[in-house]
Amino acid sequence: MGNMSNNGETKTDVILIGAGIMSATLGTILKELVPEWNIKVFEKLDQAGEESSNEWNNAGTGHAALCELNYTSEQADGSINISKAININEQFQVSMQFWSYLVNNKLIDNPKDFIMPIPHMSMVRGEDNVKFLKKRYEALKDNPLFKGMEFSDDAQKLKEWIPLMMKDRPADDVIAATKIDTGTDVNFGALTRMLMKNLEKQNVEVNYNHSVENIKRTSDGGWELKVKNVLSGNVEQHKAKFVFIGAGGGSLHILQKTGIPESKHIGGFPVSGLFLVCNKPEIAEKHHAKVYGKAAVGAPPMSVPHLDTRYINNKKSLLFGPFAGFSPKFLKTGSNMDLITSVKPNNVFTMLAAGAKEMALTKYLIQQLMLSKEQRIEELRDFIPDAKVEDWDIVVAGQRVQVIKDTPAGKGTLQFGTEVITSEDGSVAALLGASPGASTAVHVMLQVIQKCFPQEMKAWEPKLKEMIPSYGVKLMDNPKLLEDVHELTAQTLGLSERKPVHN
Numbered sequence: 136m137g138n139m140s141n142n143g144e145t146k147t148d149v150i151l152i153g154a155g156i157m158s159a160t161l162g163t164i165l166k167e168l169v170p171e172w173n174i175k176v177f178e179k180l181d182q183a184g185e186e187s188s189n190e191w192n193n194a195g196t197g198h199a200a201l202c203e204l205n206y207t208s209e210q211a212d213g214s215i216n217i218s219k220a221i222n223i224n225e226q227f228q229v230s231m232q233f234w235s236y237l238v239n240n241k242l243i244d245n246p247k248d249f250i251m252p253i254p255h256m257s258m259v260r261g262e263d264n265v266k267f268l269k270k271r272y273e274a275l276k277d278n279p280l281f282k283g284m285e286f287s288d289d290a291q292k293l294k295e296w297i298p299l300m301m302k303d304r305p306a307d308d309v310i311a312a313t314k315i316d317t318g319t320d321v322n323f324g325a326l327t328r329m330l331m332k333n334l335e336k337q338n339v340e341v342n343y344n345h346s347v348e349n350i351k352r353t354s355d356g357g358w359e360l361k362v363k364n365v366l367s368g369n370v371e372q373h374k375a376k377f378v379f380i381g382a383g384g385g386s387l388h389i390l391q392k393t394g395i396p397e398s399k400h401i402g403g404f405p406v407s408g409l410f411l412v413c414n415k416p417e418i419a420e421k422h423h424a425k426v427y428g429k430a431a432v433g434a435p436p437m438s439v440p441h442l443d444t445r446y447i448n449n450k451k452s453l454l455f456g457p458f459a460g461f462s463p464k465f466l467k468t469g470s471n472m473d474l475i476t477s478v479k480p481n482n483v484f485t486m487l488a489a490g491a492k493e494m495a496l497t498k499y500l501i502q503q504l505m506l507s508k509e510q511r512i513e514e515l516r517d518f519i520p521d522a523k524v525e526d527w528d529i530v531v532a533g534q535r536v537q538v539i540k541d542t543p544a545g546k547g548t549l550q551f552g553t554e555v556i557t558s559e560d561g562s563v564a565a566l567l568g569a570s571p572g573a574s575t576a577v578h579v580m581l582q583v584i585q586k587c588f589p590q591e592m593k594a595w596e597p598k599l600k601e602m603i604p605s606y607g608v609k610l611m612d613n614p615k616l617l618e619d620v621h622e623l624t625a626q627t628l629g630l631s632e633r634k635p636v637h638n
């Protein structure tokens with residue numbers, strides 16, 4: 136791709152809409168693959184990583200399926216299906232390798248500012264759940280990806296692992312947990328800001344306070360964007376050969392404006408989130424793990440409650456949640472009209488079908504929304520039996536827009552994963568959905584690249600392998616490579632030297 140068209144008008148090779156973790160990751164990969172390409176970023180807010188990618192707006196879990204029970208479902212015959220857990224773990228290894236490459240090549244520094252080691256644990260109560268957890272452990276423990284996982288239903292052992300959660304717990308509580316020390320807490324906000332800073336250093340033009348208002352095709356197969364400078368009110372036009380719509384919750388509206396057939400019959404359903412944050416450092420000090428529980432009946436998979444040690448601005452804190460809720464906004468900084476304006480003639484039936492089918496979810500979200508602080512603390516008491524209302528504050532998390540689309544399972548089916556939508560000619564791509572989210576940004580952005588630049592893949596392969604040694608192979612089937620990758624990433628990202636200390 137060149138930068139000048141015949142008539143001398145400047146045209147960018149790549150425009151990235153939004154400065155969240157997804158655009159930042161895609162821009163970074165592309166800049167490494169083809170440094171000569173010209174890239175511009177337009178971000179509505181005045182900084183990078185202020186929406187879902189911000190450290191206070193998500194749970195910061197490096198999702199590797201080490202503790203999330205919803206990635207290992209129990210089959211009708213009682214066996215545990217671990218295929219989803221394997222996929223997510225493999226995807227996280229891709230992120231870890233890419234981040235290591237960036238650190239090794241000094242494109243970003245101080246890994247401790249964005250990634251910390253923290254044990255990942257699953258905790259369940261009640262006999263049936265304990266049985267399930269034991270079976271899950273048996274299914275995972277010999278898999279090289281889950282090496283080092285431990286199981287215990289012994290109160291004494293659990294007291295060592297999770298003293299805060301075991302204190303004042305009734306002796307007859309049937310409880311079990313698994314623990315694996317290779318888990319991480321990732322500050323995706325800090326990482327996004329580092330990546331965007333690196334891009335700016337590499338002459339990527341990053342325009343903050345610039346909101347993309349419209350997008351339309353140009354006669355030469357590219358795209359023209361109408362961009363509003365939100366400070367001055369000026370409207371600018373910018374052209375590009377390739378556009379990535381990485382606007383998070385804002386992506387659906389922009390995708391709809393492209394008019395591409397792939398954008399039709401898709402809707403979005405916003406789910407809001409809240410966390411409880413502990414305001415007493417002496418309590419936060421007593422816990423050292425991310426502990427995931429089991430989702431309540433009727434709850435969507437992303438609202439599994441968890442008690443998390445977090446490292447935000449190098450300070451240890453303790454968060455519990457997320458509590459789901461309903462808000463018609465698609466972005467935390469969005470508008471109450473977002474949901475209504477996303478309904479179009481081509482997706483109205485899809486949306487209505489989903490509405491009829493998802494009554495249980497709607498009811499659940501509304502109930503969640505109505506919870507008082509005392510009721511939220513009551514849920515926290517499943518984790519910390521003696522939790523006190525005054526020790527916790529409420530923080531509002533980011534919005535997640537779940538994709539609604541027609542699938543073989545029926546019209547208007549709610550999706551919980553991420554979806555990459557691309558035009559047939561690969562000139563525009565959008566990312567919708569939010570799970571497993573930021574942790575798998577590198578894998579997802581590689582999908583965008585493969586779909587949109589198929590001709591270049593052969594030439595790019597050596598560089599991709601340099602950045603991601605396991606590129607194109609399954610680590611599970613290559614235990615030696617997996618071991619090397621684990622060692623390399625732990626060392627480069629400083630995870631081994633910052634091994635967890637128990638209280």
Ligand SMILES: Cc1cc2nc3c(=O)[nH]c(=O)nc-3n(C[C@H](O)[C@H](O)[C@H](O)COP(=O)(O)OP(=O)(O)OC[C@H]3O[C@@H](n4cnc5c(N)ncnc54)[C@H](O)[C@@H]3O)c2cc1C
Nearest residue numbers: 153155156157179186187188194196347383385572573574
């Ligand atoms: C409560 C909650 C908990 C989560 N927990 C985790 C977790 O533990 N681990 C994990 O890996 N993931 C988690 N996620 C998911 C993760 O946060 C997201 O998948 C990820 O941050 C999405 O990144 P993004 O770049 O697509 O979007 P964002 O970070 O939202 O970025 C989009 C950007 O686009 C900008 N924008 C929007 N519209 C426009 C426009 N018209 N013009 C210009 N700019 C625009 C926005 O201002 C924003 O900066 C969680 C999400 C939530 C909400």
